[in-house]
Amino acid sequence: MRDQTIFDVVVIGYGPVGQSLSILLGERGYDVAVFERWPSLYPLPRAVFHDHEIRRVFHAMGIGGEVAAISQPSARYQWFNADWKTLVEIDWSAESISDGPVGYLFNQPSLEALLDRKAKSLGSVSVNQGWEAIQLRELPDYCEVTLKRSEMENGVWVSSGETRTVRARYVVGADGANSFVRKAMGIAFEDLGFQEDWLVIDLKPHEGVKLDVPDIGQWCNPARPTTMVPGGPGYRRWEFMRLPHETREEMQKPEKVWELLSKWVTPDQATLVRYALYTFRSLLAEKWREGRVLLAGDAAHQMPPFMGQGMCSGLRDVWNLIWRFDLIFKGIASPDLLDGYTPERRPQVRAVIDASIAMGKVVCTSNAEEAARRDQAYLSGSVPPLPPFPGLTDGLIETAQNSASGGIGGLLSVHGQIENDGEVMRYDDAIPNGFHVIALDADPERYLDASSRALLARIGAQTVGVTCDESQAVAGRVLLDASGKYRAFMAEHGAAAMIVRPDYYVFGAVGALTDLPRLVHALASRLALAEETDGGAAHVQRVEARA
Incomplete structure (x- = not known):
């Protein structure tokens, strides 16, 4: 089936980045079709943090109050050595430049459900779940995307054999780390060198249970580097680094999960929501635009989670794109305005990734002697403070x-x-x-x-x-x-x-x-x-x- 409608934008991927782009375009009256290979929203937690700048974007989307209801302001972000001495402290509870605290913790399924309702309420946004993009062609005046329909049968993803082709003035790939759009355009990743396996565990403490755990922190213990953060109101998250002698298979056994948690919480105190082993990497697409095709979110960049900026960076991509599209679609600016997207976003994201890697190296130290030297440097005050959050250094600035x-x-x-x-x-x-x-x-x-x-x-x-x-x-x-x-x-x-x-x-x-x-x-x-x-x-x- 070939759709003769030419949409303003086709968005591939319906996570928070694709959802937000669709909403912001739809609210401005532009015709958007968004496609997601999975038939329903991902039900388990992933991102847990957004900052003051992104909270302001949520307000601009008309959902600031609803996001506040599923979030909690952050406490101080503390980094401890094995003996619980403070190495680093970042005051995410402090007043920010954007009016309100620096950071907030949230539950991603709750956020995605909120964004889903908003997107589907907009008449100019067509949400298509269960459609996988399989071909992308850029033509002089528009792009063509061919998609195939799939369904879940007994927990297995099965193609129905149905296909359709849609046209759009622009295509945005917000389709994650394994982006079809990025691969279709032949855009390579630059590997910035960080790679570590971490077991991520989310759980929900039982009513009335109070856990003796830092509110939000990193335990930089070489015997087991550990992250502890809220997972949004009513949830907690732990992350444990896989040590050199441990296998990936071993880390994903239920008994291993509770063994790692045993210092903090037991099965009679909380319900396990999910656990998964992730490889934290630092990757940056070499370019984020190729003609009428653009990348956003994890399709364009991946970073260690230690600064909480993965999803935030993807939403900044969207926020940077939306005003460009608006001026172009209104006929005020030429398509050349999109030339500024990569020069603005890539250096800022590179700086954020570099900071995330630097902080990752602080916590991901499993050698006791290296950890002792690290501790001495931080406790003596010889390590300079983190640089301020990066601004734009290229593009549309004086x-x-x-x-x-x-x-x-x-x-x-x-x-x-x-x-x-x-x-x-x-x-x-x-x-x-x-x-x-x-x-x-x-x-x-x-x-x-x-x-x-x-x-x-x-x-x-x-x-x-x-x-x-x-x-x-x-x-x-x-x-x-x-x-x-x-x-x-x-x-x-x-x-x-x-x-x-x-x-x-x-x-x-x-x-x-x-x-x-x-x-x-x-x-x-x-x-x-x-x-x-x-x-x-x-x-x-x-x-x-x-x-």
Whole structure:
């Protein structure tokens, strides 16, 4: 069967990355077909952590409150040696730049069920489970994907013999580590050298049971490196590294599972949810776009789990793509805008993988002498702290302000509470998503000339002022910075005004408001804008903050 409809995007893979991409496209009214080889959602836990940036994305998807209901704020992330002395401590409970704690723990089946309901509620999203992609062709004007139908019979996945072919302007492979899409495009992985086997165990403590275990931590014990984390409300996870003398088969026996858990929990205290042996690896696709085909999530990158950034990185891929697709489908930008996807995402993910590997080497030490040297280095304070979370260092950022050299361009922008006309709310709930021109203590529109207003109008940008001075607040135009975060962030970087991208990263800033038109033109020159066909745009969107 050949479907003559040409979708805007076909998504291959229906995990959290494919689900989120489908939702974000569908909410913008684009025609999306998503295909997943398995007939139902994966029922067992995998990812357990998302950070403040991803929580903000969930809010943008309209599910922030629902995600909060299935999550719990993180405690301090602690790394102990064999004697329970603290080697490293990362305060994931601290206030983040995004308004709220740095991290959250959740149960992935609960999250996938929530995303599934959201995706299937959108009329422009077609969810097709039980369809495996078997052929991919890129043609000049669209792609063709051929899929075969399969069903589960007595626990076995069996092809029904039915096939169909669909067309789309773009195809995104969000189909995991063994990505069909990546292989079909002949894209190779770069192996960054980390590989260790770990047994991952999820369980649900019985009601009233309180376990004597660190809330979230790594026990860097060379006799048995061990991870202990919440698995979302009501769940716990342990991860045990396979030692050199142990076989993979041995690690997956039920008696071995309870033997490893015996120090912490017994069968009469908890129900075993699942256990599986995983090989933690560090892989990075050499490129993430080939013409009309793109990769996202584990199809593009895999990393050790020690920084909790696997799923987060996949959702950043989606968030980076969505505004590009939006401008292209609206005819505002040319397809060349997608050229910035790999240069922006790959270096950031590479930095995250490098940090994950570095932390993995701290915990994955099974040699007692090496562990003793490691402990001495950390306990003496001779090991430098972890670097800050990486921003963007290439792509659509003001070149002279690159975050790689200490500038504001490419940094994740601040988010906090604002007050508008007496009502306090999240900034994102007050201002529609898109490009934002944010000025401190002023209405930025006063400093825009006609051409910069026209450019901002063309890309649907918003202009807004923020202030901590109540006397300067103007309802709907200059909002009161109730959290003080905007003033602090902009003062730290010497910014009188800044342009923030739809994915919340800073394009660039100016130290004087009179320089704002120049910054607007710099943005426009980098956006791969399409040729105008309507005689030009009207006026820039003046923010009417939602009350």
